[in-house]
Amino acid sequence: MSVAVSMLRQVGTGASAPRDRRATRDWVLRQLYEWIFSGDIEPGLPLSETDLAQRVGVSRQPIREALRQLESDGLIEEAAGNGARAVVVFEERHIAEIYSIRAALEAVSFRAACSRITEEQLADLERVQAELEGRLRHGAPDPGKYDAAPDFRFHEIVAEAAGMPQLHAFLVNVWIKTWALLNQVQLAGTYPNEREIADSYRDRRLLLDLLRERDAERAAAAVVTHVNRRKTQLTAAIESGRGGFRLPSVASPGGRAAVFA
Known part of the structure; x- marks a missing residue:
């Protein structure tokens, strides 16, 4: 498992800062990840x-040091042209770029x-898939309560199986951005709803079946369809105004606007 995804799974521990410098840096980074992903640090504010x-x-x-890492992750950016930084407010261009890159990289990963x-590894995927499918018995989660970690763990097991460390690193960077984007819309109750969650889990069941069959071309095509379907559903949910989330207006100062109505 990657260091970044491992860190994201350790947020919220409540432990005090360690004394070792490197451990302190990682602990601080986990705290900032937690506040960004929980919405405690509001997007767009310096x-x-x-x-x-x-x-x-x-x-x-x-x-x-943690802010430099978050900037490298694409989670924060320059806010006002004066050196100040802020959590990224995701725009339509981010969605299009993130999901297009992710579809291409995931296709390479699943094919390999x-x-x-x-x-x-197939057994690990089955365990993750069973956990995901078991959630459907509980209906749609409350806003901000959807835990996306198992969704990404499914894809990371595949990336580990592909045996391409550089590809894995590229995917981790894209997954982190996707996770941040989804948390912004999940906190508003915009996406996903129960049907969208069920569609996503159904896609992964097909992907697991194709991996078992070792059908490289169909698996690559299916994961592209899966990622593109998520992009389409996410965009439609935002455009519908569900949950009050809206994309920043292109005409707004600095390209920013409130993301919650």
Whole structure:
């Protein structure tokens, strides 16, 4: 499992900051991931190193290092042309770019995995898939309560099976951006609803079957269809105004606008 995805799974532990410098840096990064993904740090508002250091209870240095990592992840960006940074407010261009890149990379991953995936990895995928399908018995989650970690773990097992470390690294970067985007719309109750969740899990069941059959071309085509369907459903949910989430207006100052109505 990648360091970034592992960190995202460890947020919310409530542990105090460790003394080791590297461990402190990673701990601070986990805290900032948590606040970004929970919406505690509001998208679009400038970030202050001093304020964050006081809130976390550390010096500014590990905050500065964590912000550089978050900028590299594509989760924060320059806010006002004055060096200040803010959590990215996702726009339509982000959705189109993220999902287009993800579809292309996932196709390579699934195609390569078909000839290399082990029975143990297929069993791991079955366990993740069973967990996902079991959720459907509980209906749609409340806004902000959908845990996307197993969804991404499914795709990461495939990437690990593909045996391409650079591809895996590229995918982790795209998954993190996707996760951040989905959290913004999930907090508003915009996406996904129960039908969209069921569609996603149905797609993954087909993907698992094709991996078992080791049908590389059909698996590659199916994962592209899966990712593109998610993009279409996400865009339609936002455009419908469900949950009050709206994309920033192109005409707004700096390309920004409130994302919640």
